[in-house]
Amino acid sequence: MNERVAIVGIGWYGFRSITPELSYKEIMYEAAVRAYADAGIDPRTDVDSFVTVAEDFDEGTSIFDEYVPDQIGAILRPVETIPGEGLHGLATAYMQIKTGLLDIVVVEGHSKVSNILHPSHITAYAMDPIYNRPLAANPYFIAGLEMQRYLYETGNTHEQCAQVVVKNRGNALLNPLAAHPAEITVEDVLNSAPVAEPLTRLEIAPEADGCVVMVLASEQTARALTDKPVWLLGVGWANGSFNLENRSWVDLDYVRITGEMAYRTAGMRYPRGTLDFIELDDTFAYKELQHLEALGLCRPGEAGYLTLEGVTSVEGDFPVNPSGGSLGFGNLLDASGLARALEVVLQLREEAGTRQLPDVHIGAAFGWRGLPTTSAAMVILGNED
Amino acid sequence: MTEHITEYPGTPLKERDFTEGKVLYNWWVPKADYAWDAGVAIGKFLAGLKEGKILGITCPQCGRILVPPRMVCSDCFVPTDHWVEVRHTGTVRMFSITYVTWDMQRLEKPLIPAVIELDGITPGMGFMHLLDEVDRDDVHIGLRVEAVWRPAEERTAAITDILYFRPLKEETS
Amino acid sequence: MSLTERLRFFHEAIAWKGEIPLQSRYTVGVAGERFLRELRDNARLIATHCPQCDYTYMPPRLYCERCFAELTEWVQVPPRGNIHAFTVMHLDLDEEPLAEPEIIAFVQLEGSDGGLIHRLKEVDPDEVYIGMPVGAVFREEREGSILDIAYFRAI
C-alpha cells in the first residue's frame, strides 16, 4: 500500500450564479486545464484514473458519466463516477492511490445548478415516495423542522445563526472566487422573508455554478511533481438514518462518525487544538453551528456563542469558513465539498491572497449532501512533511 | 447457488395486479425541466444550423475536423480552432430500422435513424439523424445521402432544422 | 492552454430547453401493504417492533436498519402523540409563496420510536409548541395512502 497521498494540483472555473458563456463540458475543461498546469502533468500520459462526482437529476441526463471523459482528457482511461459529495470523490481517489495499483488520480466535481428550472422538485424527488413525498411540500420543511428542534434543545439562538450569515458573506468579500459576498447585518437576516420558520431566506446558501478539479498523487510522485504538496492526513465519511422519522434532529450521528473516522485516520486525538481552521458545510446557517458541535470542535450549545464572540471569525482563534462557506461562496450542490477543500488547499499553500490566514499547517474540509440526506464526508489536509 | 439456499426472495407481479388493486401503489411525475447552457461549440453549431450551415472545428494538433464540434480534441486534449463549413452530403456508416418509439409504442411507418459520415472532413466525423424518402430495402451501409432542410423562416437553431437525410439523387458516379 | 475562443455577446449564449420525461409508479412494499391497508380499512396505525434493539419503527419497516433482522412483530400504535418539531411553510414546491402558510410537524406517536410527518390544521401557528399533544384526523374516503390521514390537530 502507498503510504501517503497528496494533492499536487488544483484548478477551478467560476463561481457565479449563472455561467451562460460556457457549457458544462467547457467549464470542466477550463478547470481541468488549470489543475493539470498547476500539477505539471499531461492527462493523456500521466494520469492513471479519473473520479468524477455527479447526480443524474442535477445534470438532466441519465448515466451522466457518458459525458465526462473527453473534456478532462480521460478517454480510454479508467474513469468512475461517484454520485455523492465531492469529498466522497476525494476519498475514492485517496483509496485508489493507497492500494498501490494507481499513482496519479484526478477528481472532478461541478455545478450547473443554474440550468435546473425547478430545484425544489428535484430535491423532492429524492424523498421517500410512500410516506413523505405525497405531502407535496417544499423540502425546505426538513430544514425548518431540524433548525427549530436544534435551537430548542441546544439553546443556540436565531441571532447566532444570523451571525453565521453575516460572518460568512463578509468573509466572501475578500474571496475573488466567491459568488455571493455581502455586507449585511443580523437584523437583515432575521427580517428576511420566512421560508420554513424559523429558517429565513438569507439563511439559505444561494446557489452558484462552477467546477473544481484536483490532482492527487502518491507520496513519491507528489514530491517529484511539486514542492508544495498538501497531504491528505485523514479521511472520513458516513451515512445516518435516511428516514425522517427515525433520525436524530439535533446531535447528528453521521457527522460525529464522519469526524471520528477522519480524526482516527489522521492520528488526531485533540482536533480542536490541532486543526488551525475548518471549511464546513453551511447550506443553511444553523448547519455551521450544528456541524461544529457534531464534529466535537466545541461543546453542544457552544457554537452559537463562539460565533457571536468572533472565535470562529478569520481573526478569531478557530476560523470557520474563511472562504465564505456556501453562504458566501455559493451552494454548488454535490461539488460544495470540493470548494471547501479548494479553500483549505489555497490556505495551506499560502495562496489565499488578502484572506490568507497566518501560519496555518492543518485544516479540514467537511461536506454534507444537503436535503433530504444524512450523508457527510470529511478530509483533513496538512502542509508539513 | 450454494445448494443449501433453497428459496430466493422477490415477489413477481403482473401488470393486472396493479389495475385489479391487488397491490397498493403511489404515482409521481417529477418536474425535471432544464435549460442547458449550449456554450461556445454547440452554441455556434446551433446558430449555424439556423443559417442552413453544418459547422465543424479543427484540432490544430491531429488536424481532424470535428463534427459535432467541441472546444477540446478528445485524443490530443488540445483546444480546437478554425471553424469550417461542412458539406451537406455524406455516407451512411450505421443505421437501424425501428418499429418502436422512445417509449415503446408500435410504429407503422418505421423510423430510420442513421449515423451519417459527412463528406470532405475526417473519416468517421458526423452525427446521428433520421433518413426519409427512402425504402427500407434500399438503406445500406455506404448509402450516399444529402440533408433536407426546414425552410429558412421555420428554423429555430436546432438539430431538427435538418428535417432528415435522403438518398443523394444527382450523384453520377 | 484553455479555450481559444469565447462568446463576445450575451445574445450569442443559447440555452437549450428540455426535460427528463418520465412518471414513477412505486409499490408500497411488504411493510407498506400491511400498514396502509390497516389505515385504509380500519383507520388504525400499526408499527413493527425489533425485539433485539427494542425499537418500534413507525412508519413500519420490513427489517431493522440497526441490526438488519427481519421484523415480524406488529404492534398497535394510537393515532396520537406529541409534536417533536414543527415549521410554518411559506413556499410551495415551485418555490412560490403559498396562499396560506401551512404548518408541517413531525409527530412522535405514543408507543413508537418514530412518528409521522404531516400537516397540522385547526390551530394558529403561534399557539403551536414543541411537546403539544396532537391527534390524527382520518378521511372518510380512504384509499391506502399516507394522505388517508387528512391532517393532525390539537387534542
Place this chain on the structure above:
Amino acid sequence: MKMRRVAVVGAGMTKFVRRAMETADELTWMASKMALDSCGLNLDDIDCIAHGSAPDSFDGVHMKSEYLSPGSGGWRKPYIRCYVGGGTGVMTPIHGWYHIASGLFDTCLVVCEEKMSSCQPHPQGAFLTIFDHTLERPLGPNLLWIFAMEMNAYMHRYGFSKEDFAQVTVKNRRNAMHHPCALLGGEITVEDVVNSPEMAWPVQRLDVSPISDGAVALVLAADKVAWRITDDPVWIEGVGWNLETTYWMNRDLSYPRQVEFAARMAYEMAGITEPRKQLNIAEPYDPFNYKELHHLEGLLLADKGKAPAFIASGEADIDGNLPVCPSGGLLGVGNPIAAAGLMKVAELFWQLRGEAGARQVPGNPKRGVAQAWGDLMQVATVITMGV
C-alpha cells in the same frame, strides 16, 4: 510493494422478476441479508458499504443511494455509491476492492440493486435521457437504436448472420434453466430467435435481455480476515475499468476497444498472460446476444470476428474448456442493470467454490473473469477471480 489481498467470502441475491412487489429498499435488504447470512456475519461485522446502482430514473428516486442506504446496511457506516451505467455491476466489487486494499477497512458489503419497473410508461423510456440533450434527444431516440447500429456495424464488418447471434440466446436461456433466480430459463431454438418480432432491425425481441427488478450482494474481506470467515475464499486477482469517448457516432463500433483496455489492466494485475488458457470460466456482459460475442473478442478470449465460431464449437458450453455465461447471463437470468453485472461476479464466486449446484462447471475451475458494459457503448469493467 505488495497489494493487500481481498477475497469474496459471501454472496446473496433476490429473484430477478419483471415487476417486484417489494420496494427497491426492501429488495436491497433481502440481497444484503442473504449475503451476510451466507458467511455467518451480521451487520456489525461490516466496516463499510460499497453500493452500486444505475439510472435513478428507473427506481424513480433522485440521489437513489440515500434512499437505498438503509437496505444496503449503510446506517451509521461509511457508504459510497459508484455508478457507471450498465458497467456498475462489475465496477461495484472493484469499488469494494479498493475500500479494503487501501488498508482503511477489513470487511465490505458490496450491494447492487435496480428496480426498472417503477419507470412508467415503459422502462425503455428512461433511456431517452442517456442521449445528448441538445443534438440527439430531439430526434426521439430509443436505446435500441444504438444497439441496433452497433449490431449492424458488427454484422457488416464480418458478414455474420442473425443465426450466428441467435445461438447465444439459446445457450444462455438453457443455462438459466438451472438458475433458481432466473426470469427466462428455458429451451428455445435458433429459429424461434430469428423469427421473433422485429423491434429495431437488426434487433429482434429474442435478441434482447428482459427489463427486470432485482438485487445482488457480496461480502468482501481482507486476506487474514477472509480465512477466519470461510475455508474457501475466492480472491479478487485482477481489476480493470475503462471509458471510451462520448462521441459514439465518431467511433468504429464493430470492436469494443475499451473492453480490451480494461481486460489488459485486469489481466496484468492478475498475472494472466494467456487468458484463453489460464481462465476457466467467462461471464461477458450479454444484454443482447451479439454483445456476448462482441465482448468475448474484447476480452481477448476469441479472435476478432471468430466469436460466433467459438460458441458454435461447443467449447463455450458448461462442459466445454471455457464455459461462457454458465449463469444463464442477462438473456436468461434477467437484466436489472446494476445487479446484472454483480450477478455474474456472484456466479464466479459460487462456481469457483463448487457451489453452483445444477450449473456447476465440471473439473473444479480455478479462475474466472466477469465483465460488464455500459453507457453509450462506452464503459468496460472487468474483474478476474481465482481460488
